[in-house]
Amino acid sequence: MKYCTKLLVLLLIVFISCKPETKNDFNKTKSKDQELSKNQISKNGDDDFKSAPIDFLEEKYKNNGYSLPDYSPTFPTYSFSNEKLGIFSVNYIGKSEVIQNYWNVSNSKGFFSQFQDINQALGNSKLINDKVSQILDNKINEYYIVASFLPKESIAYFDDGSGDFELKKDAYTYFYIYENNKWVFIKKLLTNKIDKGGVSLYNDLLLNDKVEFSTPIPEKFLGQFEVSTKGELTNDGTGQTTYYFTITTNKIVLKAEAFRGDFLCEGNYKGVEKDNILEVYYNEKDDRCKQSKPNYLIKKDGDEYFIKGVGGEATFNEWIKLDKK
Missing domain, CATH: 2.40.128 (Lipocalin)
Known part of the structure; x- marks a missing residue:
């Protein structure tokens, strides 16, 4: 099965409809300011990516802006893809149920309450990016920042210059949380075995990360x-x-x-x-x-x-x- 890398938010977990890239679009994604040299990508001795290969928060990876995937509740995210690295998304998950529910389209006091026509607003990527940026700039401490990463080793690109690809059978998605100014590995999952998406997936990952190493109760x-x-x-x-x-x-x-x-x-x-x-x-x-x-x-x-x-x-x-x- 082919997958389109443009506007990809989280492979096989969050899909956004995307149109095929033109040759011009594909060349833009390989422009000088986005290209990754081999020296920029951290290598692990066991190639298991227990350490984040890059800093996913670098500004150069945000060129496509923030988007809101089709989940209820949704959540802010941005994505990046490059054949020398792979595909990743950075996801902002509310630390409380109240913050998560703020992004529910049916919340009369939430994010979408400011728009008269929600569908029209969602079609305006610049508007969504600007509004989301304002919220995250002022309330970033209310969110967990979680990166999901599909390395190039898990992807087989088609040799036609389109940027389309298919997953290898043993493809893994790696998850990291940003804590104390660094990326901390949470877990890796077989991509085709991931059976949840959206906030439910991230709540599970974050919850498991907190209780997995719990010590005896005093x-x-x-x-x-x-x-x-x-x-x-x-x-x-x-x-x-x-x-x-x-x-x-x-x-x-x-x-x-x-x-x-x-x-x-x-x-x-x-x-x-x-x-x-x-x-x-x-x-x-x-x-x-x-x-x-x-x-x-x-x-x-x-x-x-x-x-x-x-x-x-x-x-x-x-x-x-x-x-x-």
């Missing part, structure tokens, strides 16, 4: 805990949810009782201590419950425990007293 957090919170006001009255946490050395189990409402995210969680706070991450298969930031935070203050992340809008961002049984 003794001070072990035990059984309980907290009750009021939910949102409905036509039937105000709901209430009671959370029951059982924390052991290597696992956290959450059960809940909901009055006038449903609770979806029961089950197993992982705990990671950071700065004397226990970060609690969902560790089951329901994508509705997975997120790249902690689902809950637990801290001990003297002899008392507190939790953040429970309840509705009124309590979700507050530290609530957590009773130890």
Whole structure:
């Protein structure tokens, strides 16, 4: 199968419809300011790209501007391709559900609410690039920056000057996160085995990266805990949810009782201590419950425990007293 490299955002994960390149277009992508010399591409001894081969954030790779792939919610991204390097995209994933949902086309207070005609706006690549740039310039700390990279070793280009290609059978896509001013390897996946796309894929990758190397939970957090919170006001009255946490050395189990409402995210969680706070991450298969930031935070203050992340809008961002049984 042939693939078009122009405007490619993330191979086999995010596809954007693209027209065939003319010879002029293809020559432009190989212009002097975009060409990569062999000295510019880092080589790993094992050729396994556990270190990023380049700095994906260099300005010269942003010539095509930011775009928004066809997902709900979408997210800002830009891409670059070169026969001496391969293909990569840099993706900006919100650190919270609120930020991720800002890019949902149906969000009446989100990114798309500023446009009278959304389809017309999406067809204006310069407009989208400018609007996205303004947001990222002012709120970059609210986003994870994740690069997905398909090296040239995974690609077989057709010898017709078109830039079209096909994947090799053992093609891998490599993922990196930008932390502390450097690219950190997350994971590599067989490209044709990737069965998720969009924010769900990146939430999985980021979540797995956080919990994969989790250490035993400190003794001070072990035990059984309980907290009750009021939910949102409905036509039937105000709901209430009671959370029951059982924390052991290597696992956290959450059960809940909901009055006038449903609770979806029961089950197993992982705990990671950071700065004397226990970060609690969902560790089951329901994508509705997975997120790249902690689902809950637990801290001990003297002899008392507190939790953040429970309840509705009124309590979700507050530290609530957590009773130890």
